[in-house]
Amino acid sequence: MAAIEMKNIVKEYGDGFKAVNDVSIDVKDGEFMILVGPSGCGKSTLLRMIVGLEDITSGDMVIGGDRVNDKAPRDRNLAMVFQNYALYPHLTVYENIAFPLRLSKQFGEQEIDEKVRKASSILELDDHLERKPGNLSGGQRQRVAMGRAIVRDAQAFLFDEPLSNLDAKLRGQMRTEISRLQRRLGITTVYVTHDQTEAMTLGDRVAVLKRGLLQQLATPRELYEHPVNLFVAGFIGSPPMNFLPATVKGDELELPFGTVTLPKEKAERGRDRGLLIAGIRPEHFDDAQVVDKDKLGAGSTFNATVEVVEWLGNESYAYIPFEAPPEVQAQLEQLEKDLDGESLRTQLVVSLEGASTIKEGDEAEIFVESSKIHLFDPETGDNLTVGL
Amino acid sequence: MRAKLGPSTIIGMIAILVWCLLPVVWIIMLSFKPEAETAAGSPQFLPKDWSWENYQSVLQDDLFQRALINSFGISLIATVLSVMIATLTAYAVARLEFKGKRVVLSIALAIAMFPVVSLVGPLFDMWRAVGLYDTWLGLIIPYMSFTLPLAIWTLTAFFREIPWEMEQAAQVDGATSWQAFRKVIVPLAAPGVFTAAILTFFFAWNDFVFGISLTSTTNARPVPAALAFFVGPDQFNPPTSTLSAAAVVVTIPIIIIVLIFQRKIVAGLTSGAVKG
Known part of the structure; x- marks a missing residue:
C-alpha cells in the first residue's frame, strides 16, 4: 500500500493537444480517490498514466515515494480493473485470478491456491472457479476482474469505469460491494467514473476534471455545498x-x-x-x-x-x-x-x-x-x- | 434457428456430394484392384477381387518411402518456420506503428500474386549456382515465401480482433511484453495460427511444380513429384492401381490434419474476453 502523488502532470499528444494539463493530485495511503468528469476530460488518460500504459509528457508520478515515470507497468505493482474487464477468455476463472501470481514466480503452487481461494471466497466466486469467463454473467465477470486485482498485494487499486457495463440494479449492488471491499482491505484506490452518483457515494475525496484541467479536489460534501465554479x-x-x-x-x-x-x-x-x-x-x-x-x-x-x-x-x-x-x-x-x-x-x-x-x-x-x-x-x- | 431440410435441399446436397466425391471414390476403388484388372479395357467400378497388394507394394517401395519422408520433413519445417515468422510479423503489423508498414503488406501481397511458374526458371538457375538445388532447404525457401504473405494477412486480421486491453491487463498483472504475447495473445489467436499452419502445410504438401523442377534425386524429391516418376515394369502401361494407392496414401495425412484442427479453427475467438 502506498500514497500516489501526481505533480504537475501533463499529457500532450503529437498534435499539441493537451489531454491532461498540469494536474496535481495527492492520493493518501488508503484513500479512495475518484476522478470524475464528462467524456474527454482526461480522467482515463490520467489513470493510465498512473498505471504506466500511457507516457507522461511532463511532471512527476510518485508512488510510495518512488518516481515511476519511466517504469514499465509491471514494475509499478498496481492492480487495475478495466472498463470491459479484460479477462483472459482462454483461462478458467481460477487461472484468471492466479495469473498475476504465476507471473511473479515467487509463490509455490500451494500458496497460489491459498490466495486464489481466499480472493474467491471474499468475492463469492467459489462456485465458478472452473468456468470460463465466456459463461459468466456481467456481474460475475466484474467480480473475477476484481479478484485478479485483490489476489496480489498491490500498492494500489485502479478502476477504470468498472460499472459502466452493468445494468442499473447490478451497478448499485457492485458499487456497495466495491466500497465495502475497499474499506475492508484499506488499500489506496483511484477510481475513474463519469457518473456523479458513483463519485459522491464512493469517494473519500473527488477530483473533478474538465478538458484536462483539475477544477476542484474536495470531499463529496464540499463539492456539493461549495462548488468553486459553474462547471x-x-x-x-x-x-x-x-x-x-x-x-x-x-x-x-x-x-x-x-x-x-x-x-x-x-x-x-x-x-x-x-x-x-x-x-x-x-x-x-x-x-x-x-x-x-x-x-x-x-x-x-x-x-x-x-x-x-x-x-x-x-x-x-x-x-x-x-x-x-x-x-x-x-x-x-x-x-x-x-x-x-x-x-x-x-x-x-x-x-x-x-x-x-x-x-x-x-x-x-x-x-x-x-x-x-x-x-x-x-x-x-x-x-x-x-x-x- | 435451424432451417428445415426440404426434399429439394436434400437432393441438391446429394448431387453436390456425388459430384465432389465421385473422383475420390473412383481413385479408392482403383487402388483396391489388382494390376491386371485396371489394364484390361475399361474397368468396372467395384473391384472384382479386393486386394491390399497395391498398398503393400507402394509402402515397401524404397523410392516412395524416401519421397514420403521428404514431403513430411519439408512441409513440416516450412510450416513451422512460416507460422512462427508470420505470427511475429503479423503482431508487429497489427500492434505497432512503424514506417513502411503499408509497404510490407503490399510487398507481401505482391509476392503472393506472382505466378509460381514464372519463378521456377530463375530459381532453378540460382539454386544450382548456390548449391541449393536438390536439397530440402531449396524447397523450404520457396514454399515459405509463397505461404508467408497469406499467413501474415490472415494472422494480422486475427490479431486486430483481439482487444488491446488484453495485453495491457497482462502487463499490469506483471507480464513482460513477451510474456503477454506468449501467454495471452498467441492462445487467443490460436484459431488464426492453426488456419495459417494448415494453409501453409497444404501448399507445401500439394506442390508439384517446385517439387519436380528443383529436385533431381530422392534427396529432396517430394511425393507429388515422385509419383510422376512411378513406372511399372512396362513403361508403356502406367501402373494405374499402384499410383492410385499412392495417391490415397498421400491424401490421408491431409484428412487427418483437417479433422484434428477443424475444432480449433471453429472455436470462438475471444468469446467472454470483454462484455459483448
Whole structure:
C-alpha cells in the first residue's frame, strides 16, 4: 500500500493537444480517490498514466515515494480493473485470478491456491472457479476482474469505469460491494467514473476534471455545498443545480421571478457587478404552503406558473420556464456542452415536498432558501460566494 | 434457428456430394484392384477381387518411402518456420506503428500474386549456382515465401480482433511484453495460427511444380513429384492401381490434419474476453 502523488502532470499528444494539463493530485495511503468528469476530460488518460500504459509528457508520478515515470507497468505493482474487464477468455476463472501470481514466480503452487481461494471466497466466486469467463454473467465477470486485482498485494487499486457495463440494479449492488471491499482491505484506490452518483457515494475525496484541467479536489460534501465554479456546480448533484440570471441591488437579488433577500455577506460579494448567474439547487426551493412557519423567515417567496409536475412519491419536481438574457444564455449553453448535455429551454427545476398539492398550470407560491444561493461570475464561471 | 431440410435441399446436397466425391471414390476403388484388372479395357467400378497388394507394394517401395519422408520433413519445417515468422510479423503489423508498414503488406501481397511458374526458371538457375538445388532447404525457401504473405494477412486480421486491453491487463498483472504475447495473445489467436499452419502445410504438401523442377534425386524429391516418376515394369502401361494407392496414401495425412484442427479453427475467438 502506498500514497500516489501526481505533480504537475501533463499529457500532450503529437498534435499539441493537451489531454491532461498540469494536474496535481495527492492520493493518501488508503484513500479512495475518484476522478470524475464528462467524456474527454482526461480522467482515463490520467489513470493510465498512473498505471504506466500511457507516457507522461511532463511532471512527476510518485508512488510510495518512488518516481515511476519511466517504469514499465509491471514494475509499478498496481492492480487495475478495466472498463470491459479484460479477462483472459482462454483461462478458467481460477487461472484468471492466479495469473498475476504465476507471473511473479515467487509463490509455490500451494500458496497460489491459498490466495486464489481466499480472493474467491471474499468475492463469492467459489462456485465458478472452473468456468470460463465466456459463461459468466456481467456481474460475475466484474467480480473475477476484481479478484485478479485483490489476489496480489498491490500498492494500489485502479478502476477504470468498472460499472459502466452493468445494468442499473447490478451497478448499485457492485458499487456497495466495491466500497465495502475497499474499506475492508484499506488499500489506496483511484477510481475513474463519469457518473456523479458513483463519485459522491464512493469517494473519500473527488477530483473533478474538465478538458484536462483539475477544477476542484474536495470531499463529496464540499463539492456539493461549495462548488468553486459553474462547471463543478452543474456537474455534481442530480437533478442539477438551477442557473438563473440575477443582479444584486443592495441586499436584494433580482431573479426572473421576483426579488429575494440575500444574507449580507453574500450580497456584498455580488454587489455592483452587473449581471450574475445565481445557482440554486432544486431542493432549496419548496412549496410555500407546506414549509414550516419558522423556516419561512430564513428565505423569500415568489409566485410563478408551474408548467410540468413530476410526482415521485416522496417528492415531486416542478418545472418553471423562464427567459434568460443572451449573455447568460450563451454561458449556460457552453456549460451544457461541457457537461455532455444538450441545451434545451431555460427552466427552473424545483423539488417539492411529497405533501405539496401544486398541479400543472397552477400559479404557485414558491419558497427559496436564500442562504443556500450561490453567485457565479458569468465571464469566468467562478463562484463568488465560495466559503459562505 | 435451424432451417428445415426440404426434399429439394436434400437432393441438391446429394448431387453436390456425388459430384465432389465421385473422383475420390473412383481413385479408392482403383487402388483396391489388382494390376491386371485396371489394364484390361475399361474397368468396372467395384473391384472384382479386393486386394491390399497395391498398398503393400507402394509402402515397401524404397523410392516412395524416401519421397514420403521428404514431403513430411519439408512441409513440416516450412510450416513451422512460416507460422512462427508470420505470427511475429503479423503482431508487429497489427500492434505497432512503424514506417513502411503499408509497404510490407503490399510487398507481401505482391509476392503472393506472382505466378509460381514464372519463378521456377530463375530459381532453378540460382539454386544450382548456390548449391541449393536438390536439397530440402531449396524447397523450404520457396514454399515459405509463397505461404508467408497469406499467413501474415490472415494472422494480422486475427490479431486486430483481439482487444488491446488484453495485453495491457497482462502487463499490469506483471507480464513482460513477451510474456503477454506468449501467454495471452498467441492462445487467443490460436484459431488464426492453426488456419495459417494448415494453409501453409497444404501448399507445401500439394506442390508439384517446385517439387519436380528443383529436385533431381530422392534427396529432396517430394511425393507429388515422385509419383510422376512411378513406372511399372512396362513403361508403356502406367501402373494405374499402384499410383492410385499412392495417391490415397498421400491424401490421408491431409484428412487427418483437417479433422484434428477443424475444432480449433471453429472455436470462438475471444468469446467472454470483454462484455459483448
